[in-house]
Amino acid sequence: MGRNRERTKGRKDAPGGFAGIPRYVMDHPDYKSLSGNAVKVLMMLAYQYKGKGNGNLTAAWSIAQKHGFRSEPTLSRAIRELMAKRLIIRTREGRFLNPGGQCALYALAWKPIDECPGKRLEVGPTTRPPRQFSIRDK
Numbered sequence: 001m002g003r004n005r006e007r008t009k010g011r012k013d014a015p016g017g018f019a020g021i022p023r024y025v026m027d028h029p030d031y032k033s034l035s036g037n038a039v040k041v042l043m044m045l046a047y048q049y050k051g052k053g054n055g056n057l058t059a060a061w062s063i064a065q066k067h068g069f070r071s072e073p074t075l076s077r078a079i080r081e082l083m084a085k086r087l088i089i090r091t092r093e094g095r096f097l098n099p100g101g102q103c104a105l106y107a108l109a110w111k112p113i114d115e116c117p118g119k120r121l122e123v124g125p126t127t128r129p130p131r132q133f134s135i136r137d138k
Helices: 005-009 036-048 061-066 072-084
Strands: 088-092 105-108
Touching (some): 036 061, 061 072
Antiparallel strands (some): 088 105
């Protein structure tokens, strides 16, 4: 008879999952110098990442509003800031067509980009993260 995690480890997993940013990313000067809005967008993207689908993360205005954003220009600035500091990678450019528009998609730079069938990503899957964080980066 197997034991469950709560009994063997003496703790429960976070109900509903977990969204996080590794300490080696948070210790990096690029992260520490982010604006509050950029941190909020990064957390919004990390929230969407469930262990697969890196490259299929969206910062669409409809999603951002649910996370407390009140201005599209503020959201755009935060995304540009994250891309400039290489904390996220744009994997698909957004296209506004009627009908058939599609939102821009992103990947977390510290995780390998996954294959996302049917998403027509402009960046191929990787076996290694697009950005390696190390002591030398500091």
